[in-house]
Structure formats: structure tokens, C-alpha cells
Amino acid sequence: MAEQKKETLAEKVKRLSRGLRGSLALSLKDEHTGSLRSDDQLLLKFHGMYQQDDRDRREERAAKKLERLYSFMIRLRIPGGMIGPVHWEALHNVAGENSTGTIKITTRQTVQLHGILKSKIKPTIKAFDSVFLDSIAACGDVNRNVTCTSNPATSPLHKEVFGYAGEISRSLLPKTRAYYEIWLDENLLAEKEEPEDPLYKDVYLPRKFKIAIAIPPYNDVDLFTNDIGLIAIIENGQLLGFNVAVGGGLGTTHGNPDTYPRVGTVFGFIPKKDILKVVYEIVTVQRDFGNREDRKLSRLKYTLDRLGVEFYKREVEKRVGISFEPAKDYQFTQRSDDFGWKQDVAGNWHYTVFVENGRVCDEHGYNLKTALLEVSKTRRATFRFTCNQNLILSDIFPKDKDLIESILVKFGVHRKTNEVSQIRKNSIACVALNTCSLALAEAQRYLPSLIDKIEPILGKHGLSDEPVSIRMTGCPNGCARPYISEIGLVGTSYGKYNLHLGADAEGYRLNRKYKEDLDESAILQELDGLFGRFSKERNTKESFGDYINRIGILN
Numbered sequence: 066m067a068e069q070k071k072e073t074l075a076e077k078v079k080r081l082s083r084g085l086r087g088s089l090a091l092s093l094k095d096e097h098t099g100s101l102r103s104d105d106q107l108l109l110k111f112h113g114m115y116q117q118d119d120r121d122r123r124e125e126r127a128a129k130k131l132e133r134l135y136s137f138m139i140r141l142r143i144p145g146g147m148i149g150p151v152h153w154e155a156l157h158n159v160a161g162e163n164s165t166g167t168i169k170i171t172t173r174q175t176v177q178l179h180g181i182l183k184s185k186i187k188p189t190i191k192a193f194d195s196v197f198l199d200s201i202a203a204c205g206d207v208n209r210n211v212t213c214t215s216n217p218a219t220s221p222l223h224k225e226v227f228g229y230a231g232e233i234s235r236s237l238l239p240k241t242r243a244y245y246e247i248w249l250d251e252n253l254l255a256e257k258e259e260p261e262d263p264l265y266k267d268v269y270l271p272r273k274f275k276i277a278i279a280i281p282p283y284n285d286v287d288l289f290t291n292d293i294g295l296i297a298i299i300e301n302g303q304l305l306g307f308n309v310a311v312g313g314g315l316g317t318t319h320g321n322p323d324t325y326p327r328v329g330t331v332f333g334f335i336p337k338k339d340i341l342k343v344v345y346e347i348v349t350v351q352r353d354f355g356n357r358e359d360r361k362l363s364r365l366k367y368t369l370d371r372l373g374v375e376f377y378k379r380e381v382e383k384r385v386g387i388s389f390e391p392a393k394d395y396q397f398t399q400r401s402d403d404f405g406w407k408q409d410v411a412g413n414w415h416y417t418v419f420v421e422n423g424r425v426c427d428e429h430g431y432n433l434k435t436a437l438l439e440v441s442k443t444r445r446a447t448f449r450f451t452c453n454q455n456l457i458l459s460d461i462f463p464k465d466k467d468l469i470e471s472i473l474v475k476f477g478v479h480r481k482t483n484e485v486s487q488i489r490k491n492s493i494a495c496v497a498l499n500t501c502s503l504a505l506a507e508a509q510r511y512l513p514s515l516i517d518k519i520e521p522i523l524g525k526h527g528l529s530d531e532p533v534s535i536r537m538t539g540c541p542n543g544c545a546r547p548y549i550s551e552i553g554l555v556g557t558s559y560g561k562y563n564l565h566l567g568a569d570a571e572g573y574r575l576n577r578k579y580k581e582d583l584d585e586s587a588i589l590q591e592l593d594g595l596f597g598r599f600s601k602e603r604n605t606k607e608s609f610g611d612y613i614n615r616i617g618i619l620n
Contacts, residue, residue: 069450069459071358072357073225073242073357073359073360073569075206075360076357078104078108079108079206079267079268079269079576080109080241080267081451082104082108082242082267083243083580084243084259084262085108085112085239085241085243085244085583086108086241086246086247086514087102087104087105087108087520088102088104088105088108089101089105089112089243090247091247091615092105093186093187093212093361094248097303098132098135099132099133099134099135099136099182099381100133100135100183101116101183102584103121104532105348108212109137110205110206111180111202111204111205111206111207111239111269112200112201112204112205112243112247112248112314113141113199113201113202113203113204113205114137114143114186114200114204115137115138115140115204116482117135117136117138117179117500117501117502118133118134118135118136118365118500118502119133119134119136119499120498120499120500120502120504121498122134123518125533128282130443134254135183136179136180136181136182136183136500136522137181137183137425138178138179138181138500139177139178139181139186139189139190139200139232139238140162140171140176140203140204140420141173141176141177141198141199141200141203142174142175142200142201142202142203142210143198143212143450144176144197144211144225144230144231144233144450145150145174145211145212145213145214145230146174146175146212146230146233146449146450147227147346147447147448147449147450147459148481149447149448150440150441150442150443150444150448150450151166151196151443152197152198152440152445152448153437153438153448154438154442155192155193155198155345155432156176156193156198156436156524157437157441159178159189159192159193160178162192163178163181163185163188163189163192164178164180164181164189165178165179166426166434167179167426167434167513168423168424168425168426168434169403169423169496170420170423170425170450170451170454170456171362171423171454171492171547172423172452172453172454172495172545173209173210173212173452174210174213174215174286174450174452175203175210175213175450176450177203179496179595180500181491183390183477186248190248190249190392191248191249193299194237194248194249199244199380201238201239201244202237202239204270204273204504205272205273206233206269206272206273207239207269207270207273207274207346208233208235208237208274208275208276209263209273209274209275210276210451211230211231211233211276211278212230212275212276212277212278212286212291213226213227213229213230213278213279214227214263214279214280214283214286214297215275215402215449215450215451215452215457216280216283216285216287216402216407216417216449216451216459217409217413217415217460218284218403218407218408218409218415219280220280220297220299220304221281221302221410222280222297222299222304223280223302223409223411223430224560225502225511226278226280226297226304227278227420227471229278229337229341231342232341233276235246236341236344236345236394237264237265239261239262239269239594240260240262240264240265240524241259241260242259242260242499246409250580253268253439260302262351263351264345265347265352266352268352268357269352270348270351270352270354270355271351271352271355271357271360271363271364271368272321272355272360272363272364274292274293274348274351274365274585275290275291275292275293275314276291276292276294276295276344277290277293277294277295277466278294278307279295279296279297279397280297280299281296281297281299281395281397282396282397282398282399283328283397283400284397284398284399284400284572285399285400285401285402285451285453285522286400287330287400287452287453287546287572288310288397288572289310289313289328289329289549289572289573290314290315290329290392290543290546290549291310291313291314291329292309292311292312292313292314292329292351292364292365292366293309293310293329293344293347293597294309294313294329294348295307295308295309295340295344296310296395297311298393299591300332300544304514305334305336305337305393306336306339307334307335307337307340308331308333308334308392308393309331309332309333309334309340309343309347309375309389310329310331310332311329311330311332311347311365311369311378312327312329312330312374312377313325313327313328313338313366313369314326314364314365314543315327315542315543315546315547315548315549316364316541316542316543317542317543317548317590319541322398323362324361324362324457325363326548326575327370327575328424328468328549328573328574328575330346330369330374331391331392332374332376332378332381332392333389333390333391334389334390334391334393335389335390336390338386339387339600342385343381343385343387345383345589346384346385347381350380350384351365351368351380352366354368354372354380354404355367356368356370356371356379365543368410368529379464382527385455385483385528387500389548389555389600391594397571397572397573398571399571399592400453400533400570400571400572401453401490401491401534402451402453402455402457403417404416404417404418404419404455404483404490405417405467405482405559405591407485411551412463413460413461413462413463414461414462414463414466414469415449415457415458415460415461416457416458416459416461416469416470416473417451417455417457417608418433418437418456418457418458418478418482419455419481419482419489419490420433420455420456421489421513422454422456422487422492422493422494422508422509422513423454423455423509424509425437425456431477431481432475432477433476433478434478434480434559435476436472436473436475436478437456439476440458440469440472443468443469445461445462445465445469446458446459446461446465447459447460453493457475458463464496477595478553485533485583486520486523486532487529487531487533488516488519488520488523488531488535489513489516489520490532490533491533491534491537492512492516492534492537493533493535493537493545493546493550494508494509494511494512494536494537494538494545495508495510495538495539496508496509496539496544497538497539497556498501498510498539501539501540503539503540503542504539504540504560505539505540505554505556505557505558506539506540506556506557506558506560507539507556507559508537508538508556508593509547510538511537512535512537515537515588516535518585518589519535519592522589522592522596525593525596526597526600527600528596528599528600532570533551533552533607534550534551534552534568534570534610535550535552535553535554535612536550536552536553536554537553537555537556537562538554538555538556539556540555540556541555541556547565547575548565548568548576549568549572549576550565550611551566551569551570551575551576551608551609551610552565552566552592552609553566553568553570553576554588557581557582558582559581559585560582560585561582562582562584563580563581563583563586564578564579564581564586564588564591565578566595566610566613567579567610567614567619568610569608569610569614570608570611572609574610576610577619578619579591579618579619595613598616599613
């Protein structure tokens with residue numbers, strides 16, 4: 066273990082938590098407050114939840130000397146992002162009974178619910194458990210939801226590759242039974258009966274950990290933004306193994322030059338028989354050498370840059386007992402979702418539904434949530450989430466395609482998916498206000514209206530069909546991956562954003578900051594000028610991000 070100078074509060078809370086139990090059971094019973102004890106709020110993340118409050122009503126509540134309106138967000142662990150129709154129906158019902166009613170598809174291929182009161186946490190988790198869903202390790206300083214290329218139509222070997230998401234998730238789960246004791250009333254274990262956790266021990270990881278799997282030529286998971294990215298290598302119809310990229314991550318802190326986004330470094334190729342062990346040991350090296358003194362510098366990307374790529378790589382090889390082979394050839398050509406119908410090699414159909422910013426709800430006359438419930442009740446489709454916050458109605462037999470399509474047409478889902486603009490289809494936004502405690506500005510509530518104003522500008526310059534990617538976050542932590550989009554908008558204060566430009570369309574290259582603290586009128590003015598130049602000066606088939614990178618206007 067690398068020598069540490071001091072123990073932070075977060076590290077102390079983890080170490081003394083008794084396997085993530087803390088005083089959560091007592092906090093839940095306290096009816097005098099809608100909040101949890103401060104230490105328990107940190108531990109709650111390991112169970113897949115965050116404590117939040119309604120920031121729109123903070124001032125009102127403070128003026129009346131009332132406690133903030135506390136509630137909780139719960140995020141499910143769904144490796145690879147697939148659930149069945151029974152699970153979706155349960156999710157629909159739980160969302161209506163215990164949360165705000167909106168089902169939020171996240172940028173990590175899972176779903177989360179907001180607005181759950183403290184008294185409703187246990188009933189919510191028990192309802193999910195009844196259909197074998199859980200939120201274990203969906204948040205916190207552990208490996209989080211493992212993502213994988215979404216659409217089975219992308220490759221005949223999708224099922225095999227997809228299986229690794231579940232295997233990796235299971236191999237990296239915490240061993241503690243605290244989740245089952247606290248939320249599902251499992252009998253308490255005596256201390257001597259608690260299973261050992263050789264991976265996480267009693268300190269867990271220095272910070273969150275993210276893993277993604279991609280099947281070239283699709284990079285819909287934004288592979289290089291993950292701590293570990295596995296690139297499936299398929300030759301002659303066989304999965305040989307994976308190229309392994311290490312050290313991606315996007316979170317930064319405004320005003321702190323020691324923090325930065327980073328794309329992963331490809332260490333080399335690993336045969337599939339060894340990949341689980343290699344992934345495991347990459348995690349243990351981060352556990353042992355990661356920064357536990359400053360959480361802003363604790364992600365694997367900083368460990369890799371501090372120790373050096375070769376040191377980290379050699380340490381992994383030493384622990385595994387094998388060496389990385391030279392990386393094998395691959396190419397990414399697309400990271401957007403394939404909307405509408407796609408057929409796989411077995412003849413089954415998959416329909417990708419556009420879900421703006423991942424919000425599944427019934428509003429403004431568009432009843433998407435009701436439509437998806439009706440699909441689930443047919444029991445003729447599975448539900449797959451994408452890292453671009455969309456939903457695939459999947460694994461539909463040819464004989465059932467017309468039935469599913471009739472529901473999509475009936476509720477306007479087919480029309481909506483076909484008619485929205487390319488830039489809207491390539492938009493992502495984080496939750497931000499009103500629930501995220503870190504948000505400095507709006508994101509998911511604002512981006513749709515901003516796109517309303519960008520679309521006419523694109524039309525004026527003949528670019529309506531240009532698939533420009535745009536992503537917005539309410540703070541610099543990067544949850545919607547704004548630093549690897551062609552247009553990135555990062556909140557600095559209410560109504561103000563840094564404008565980032567110049568990432569490529571395939572997800573290899575980060576963008577760079579172009580202008581700071583722009584309001585809406587300034588953003589639109591800048592984009593108007595840039596789109597005008599792009600329409601006149603671009604090379605054949607050149608993307609907007611590549612054009613911006615080529616003309617040299619970035620610092």
C-alpha cells in the first residue's frame with residue numbers, strides 16, 4: 066500500500082463503517098427529519114442512492130425556517146443495460162408510487178428515480194428486489210455499472226461480448242451483506258460471519274470506478290472516458306479478446322488546474338480467457354496506489370499520470386502473471402445510436418426510441434411512459450438502455466414486429482423518433498438543477514429549449530442534417546461527457562456556461578475550452594458564426610469537430 070500522509074473524513078467513514086452499515090438503520094428510523102446523518106449520507110452512495118433536496122425551494126423553506134425538502138435518488142445496477150418487460154412494468158409502477166414518476170435513463174446505461182422520501186426507500190428497494198433488481202454499488206467508491214455496446218444488431222457476437230458486462234460486475238461487487246440487512250431485513254450477521262472482501266477490504270477504492278465494453282466499429286459507450294475500456298477484437302467470426310484502455314475520466318474542478326479530463330491509454334491486447342483477472346488487478350492497483358488524501362485527484366487517471374503508464378502496466382502484469390500483447394487493429398466509426406428498426410443476424414428486430422435527455426414521462430401530450438408500459442405488457446420485447454440516454458425495444462421476433470410498431474405509432478413514438486433533428490438526437494444532458502447538489506447551472510431542463518434556438522441557425526446555414534453532438538452539464542464533473550462532444554457546454558453559474566469545441570465524431574479526442582461564462586445570446590452568436598464558416602470552408606465529409614480542430618481557433 067502506498068504511504069498516505071493523512072486520513073480524510075471520507076476514508077475514515079469508510080474504514081469505520083462496519084462493511085458500509087454505519088448508523089444507516091438508526092438514521093432511517095429518525096422521524097424528526099427527512100435527512101440522514103452526515104456520515105450515513107456518504108455510505109448511502111455505496112447502496113446506490115444519494116440524498117438530495119429541492120433546490121428550487123431552498124430559499125422559500127429557509128425564509129420560513131423549515132427544513133429543506135429532502136428526498137432520495139435511487140440508481141439501479143444493470144450491467145450492460147438490459148432488463149425484461151416484467152422489470153420495466155415494475156419500474157413503471159414503483160416510479161409512480163414512490164418517486165416523481167419520471168424514469169431517468171442515465172449516461173451509464175441504467176435508470177434512476179428521484180424524489181423518493183426517506184420512509185419510501187425500503188419499500189422501493191423491496192419492490193425492486195421482488196423482480197431481482199438491485200442498486201448495490203451503483204454509486205460510491207466502488208466499480209459502478211458496467212456498460213456495453215447496446216444494440217444486438219451491431220454484431221453476431223453481441224451476446225457473448227455483452228455477457229462480460231455481467232461477469233465483470235459480479236466479480237467486482239462488494240462482499241458485505243449490509244445492503245440485504247438494512248433494506249431487505251436479512252438477519253444480522255455476527256462479525257465473525259461477515260465474508261472477507263479481498264478486493265475492497267475495509268477502505269474500498271479512493272474514488273468511483275467505471276468500466277465500458279465496446280464492439281467496433283461502434284463506440285456508443287464513449288469507451289475512452291472510462292477507467293477501463295475494453296475493445297472487443299473479433300476476427301473470422303470469433304471473439305479473440307480485448308484491447309484494454311486504462312485511465313479515462315472527465316471530471317474537473319473549475320479553477321483547479323491540477324484537475325483535467327483524460328482519454329484512456331491503450332495498454333495492449335489480452336485474450337478473453339484472462340480478461341477478468343486483468344480487469345480485477347487493474348482495480349487493485351488503483352486501490353493500492355490511488356490518492357486517498359485529495360478526492361479531487363483520486364481517480365485512476367491521476368494515478369496513471371503520477372506513476373507513469375509503464376509502471377502501472379508492469380504492476381498489473383506482475384499481479385496477473387501475464388504480459389499485455391501488442392494492441393490489435395480496430396476502428397471506431399460511430400458513437401451515436403441507430404434509431405428506428407434494425408434486424409440482427411438471427412432475424413430478430415430492435416427499435417431504438419429517442420428519449421430526450423433520458424426522461425421517460427408523460428408530458429405535453431406525448432405519453433412515452435404509457436406507451437412503453439403498453440409494450441411491456443405484451444411481453445414481446447426486452448428493454449435496453451444506451452449510454453446516449455435512449456432506449457432500445459429489443460429481441461422482438463419477426464411475428465411480433467407489427468404489434469410493437471402499432472403501439473409506437475399509436476402513441477406517436479415512431480413519429481417523434483423519426484422527426485427530431487440530428488443535433489437533438491445527438492444531445493445529452495445531466496440532471497443538474499433542481500436536485501443535484503453540485504449543479505451550478507441548468508442542464509436537462511434547459512438544453513431542449515436551447516436546441517430549439519440552435520436548430521434554425523443550423524437550417525440557415527444548410528446544416529439541418531448534420532449530426533453534430535452537443536452535451537450540457539450543470540457543473541464541471543462531466544456526467545454527460547461534455548468534454549468529448551463536438552459542442553460542450555459546462556455550467557459555471559446560473560445561466561452561464563463555458564463553451565468547449567473540437568472533439569471528433571468517433572470519440573478518440575477531447576474538445577478544448579473556446580470561450581468562458583457565456584449566456585444564451587452569446588452562445589447562439591458564437592455558434593451562428595462558427596456554423597456559417599463551417600458550411601463554407603469544410604472539407605468533404607468533414608465533421609464539425611474536425612473542422613474546428615483543423616482551423617486552429619482553440620487555445
